[in-house]
Amino acid sequence: MSQTVKGVISRRKGADVELVDVVVPDPGPGEAVVKIQACGVCHTDLHYKEGGINDDFPFLLGHEAAGIVEAVGDDVTEVKPGDFVILNWRAVCGQCRACRKGQPQYCFATHNAKQKMTLTDGTELTPALGIGAFIEKTLVAAGQCTKVDEADPAAVGLLGCGVMAGFGAAVNTGEVKRGESVAVIGCGGVGDAAIAGAAIAGATTVIAVDIDDAKLEQAKQFGATHTVNSSRTDPIEAIRELTGGNGADVVVEAVGRPETYEQAFYARDLAGRVVLVGVPTPDKQVTLPMIDIFGRGGALKSSWYGDCLPSRDFPMLVDLYKQGRFDLDAFVSERIGLGDIEAAFAKMARGEVLRSVVEL
Structure with missing residues (x-):
């Protein structure tokens, strides 16, 4: 009953x-x-x-x-x-x-x-x-x-939901590999999970970008090796400077706004990957020159639920948690x-x- x-x-x-x-x-x-x-x-x-x-x-x-x-x-x-x-x-x-x-x-x-x-x-x-x-x-x-x-x-x-979305955005959608550089724009729960995922996957440079110094400090706890306050510093130039002038291999946008998506697009290396996991409202639009989309190569991806398969990913992440690695x-x-x-x-x-x- x-x-x-x-x-x-x-x-x-x-x-x-x-x-x-x-x-x-x-x-x-x-x-x-x-x-x-x-x-x-x-x-x-x-x-x-x-x-x-x-x-x-x-x-x-x-x-x-x-x-x-x-x-x-x-x-x-x-x-x-x-x-x-x-x-x-x-x-x-x-x-x-x-x-x-x-x-x-x-x-x-x-x-x-x-x-x-x-x-x-x-x-x-x-x-x-x-x-x-x-x-x-x-x-x-x-x-x-x-x-x-x-x-x-x-x-x-x-x-x-949120932690899987961020972790999966880096690991499943962004396919972060050992030795790569990763930038994450937006350091709330989803962004911090993307930072943790990038670090666990073996990224050697993990750049946290936000407008809040307290959030940036917290991002270090999840594996960020560098931080950028984008209210004081141009994040595109800062990310390039931290990656040998090239841009990051993977940039995860965890905000869902046109201006931060454009930053992600131009902060990636040639043939790099941009992953949108921040959820935009229906009115948001982004405009990019098609020649830049063509000329920079790589991939522009959206990550829905971190492209996760719960039966595969949840037990693995619980194991990482119990091992003290996540x-x-x-x-x-x-x-x-x-x-x-x-x-x-x-x-x-x-x-x-x-x-x-x-x-x-």
């Missing part, structure tokens, strides 16, 4: 979030109910709250989560009750043209739970990124559960409760935290 639990919703655009009763159905075929242990407060949740994704209110917010599988529906073989899992929003279908080509990390038909969680009056909720994890228990597609070795859920749950703890700025999410959004907007993490 269904359960009624506490969850955090956004009822309408711009309104403060609310802690309410949510009805969670028993899992149907291909579904799982997960008891949430921790969930990060991500910018994407704020975008949902502000109506920046769509207008399918009310939203059940939260998606960077880890927890324990409580129950599964018929035909579920991926996980079983008692498994410790990280939730993902790329449950691959196995049948689309990307999957058939052996590229499930680009699956074009990822899926969510078919049943809806509701308010007690029957109002259907739209779960953020098909997950909805600011809640005591959530209903997801079983394929959205990635089993990993048990570890601190507040730390490893962040692999469910400091996921450093991304956790504070641990809060379900009633503290609105305040966490305000801290995020002021740039005071990498991640606030809700613990249940």
